[in-house]
């Protein structure tokens with residue numbers, strides 16, 4: 001067996017930043033064999049400048065929208081963005097497939113080792129089978145009108161079957177509170193019992209308006225789509241406080257975006273028994289709504305934060321390094337090591353991949369990155 005030995009200025013383990021001279025020893029497949037003091041490391045230690053870090057985890061992506069890169073205008077708000085996706089996502093399958101393959105490779109080059117990926121179609125299966133990345137596949141269903149729940153669920157079960165025949169780590173998940181009926185939430189909860197799921201949560205203020213008062217901009221969305229939603233009744237509380245109990249049997253839920261989450265919501269969620277992870281996608285929030293997630297509020301409530309890129313329809317790149325850079329520009333007071341933990345260990349836990357990924361520990365195979373410049377977030381892969 002041949003070894004590789006790396007010594008950098010700093011070592012971020014996934015959980016803490018070490019400034020002492022620890023050498024990381026791996027085999028050629030990137031399995032961590034040991035962490036030892038420089039004096040005990042022997043010969044052939046490669047000295048590198050910067051911070052060694054485990055591979056990044058992209059906890060929220062839509063690989064199948066990669067062909068929509070640069071198609072939709074920025075800062076239009078969520079409703080107009082969604083109308084754009086619905087109306088413009090249809091392309092020849094070869095175009096979609098080649099964009100998926102290129103995006104998967106770009107994520108690998110950007111230091112990403114695992115992805116929580118949303119799929120509405122089977123288009124990504126082939127690329128994922130050939131990928132170097134580890135994927136958790138969230139098969140996403142929509143259907144706001146209660147009467148179509150059975151049909152929509154039957155349709156998505158076919159996509160689910162195609163995935164489980166080809167790939168591990170698959171579950172059926174709701175798209176968003178404004179696009180899923182209570183009936184459909186019930187079917188998802190029953191099907192995804194004990195599984196990890198995700199949902200787009202409180203990405204726009206209009207979502208809470210819909211649940212609180214049965215009014216707001218989502219009526220315009222459905223009108224544009226030709227769907228009558230005049231049956232909508234107010235719940236007189238926020239979306240997350242309404243629907244989270246409907247998902248009570250799932251093992252863990254990734255709440256994605258949370259741009260409009262309130263302190264009362266965070267207190268409510270803490271009292272629920274589910275494991276909740278909060279996925280921030282700051283570049284997508286800036287792209288779509290020109291907002292940033294309430295990261296200080298999340299920190300105040302000890303929320304388990306992880307990071308995602310969302311899709312190339314709402315981001316200029318699928319790079320966790322770019323997400324870290326933007327977070328540090330908007331929240332310079334947050335310690336660098338804390339943000340790195342969101343990007344590595346917390347993401348691995350959220351996706352259920354912390355058995356092998358997310359931290360530099362003996363026996364794991366987390367990928368090994370070198371952050372050469374913490375301001376520009378210039379990153380290269382060591383393994």
Ligand SMILES: [Zn+2]
Pocket residue numbers: 060061062118200256310311
């Ligand atoms: Zn998304």
